[in-house]
Amino acid sequence: MMLKRIHHVAVICSNYEISKQFYTEVLGFKIVNEVYRKERDSYKLDLAVNGLYQIELFSFPNPPARPSFPEATGLRHLAFETECVETAAATLKEHGIQVEEIRIDPITGKKFTFFQDPDGLPLEIYEV
Structure with a gap:
């Protein structure tokens, strides 16, 4: 198996708007893609970190x-x-x-x- 690098890191948040603001405005990550998945009542926000790696920010109703x-x-x-x-x-x-x-x-x-x-x-x- 030839693993080359970390592709992305997934984070599940409890409040999508607050976390979106934190990761984009405070940390300065750039939005690559934002999708609302109606069937899951969930957002998926792809963020670029200096153009190298990606963070996937997810929201789910009532995460543990x-x-x-x-x-x-x-x-x-x-x-x-x-x-x-x-x-x-x-x-x-x-x-x-x-x-x-x-x-x-x-x-x-x-x-x-x-x-x-x-x-x-x-x-x-x-x-x-």
């Missing part, structure tokens, strides 16, 4: 809650590269997003920090 702490079993978090963690964190804070203290990766020496999407999904910004 999931543990979202970075140390919960399952997907730990979704991380995004940035040139400057301080600048990215400041931009998030300007939008009213709580950002954890910036830390240094003890293995790579790179700066990183965590924040959450509107549903509490742990997100990371990591300096390249």
Whole structure:
């Protein structure tokens, strides 16, 4: 099996309009495609992340809650590269997003920090 890279990451949100605003206006991802699926009462929003990867944002009526702490079993978090963690964190804070203290990766020496999407999904910004 020859897997080449991650194609997309799917996120299910509890409030489509709030999450759409967060991912497009706060994080700055570009809308590639938006579809309302009447039979599922569900939206599917495809988002481009710097033209390289894609996030699929789904809405479903009454999705079940999931543990979202970075140390919960399952997907730990979704991380995004940035040139400057301080600048990215400041931009998030300007939008009213709580950002954890910036830390240094003890293995790579790179700066990183965590924040959450509107549903509490742990997100990371990591300096390249």
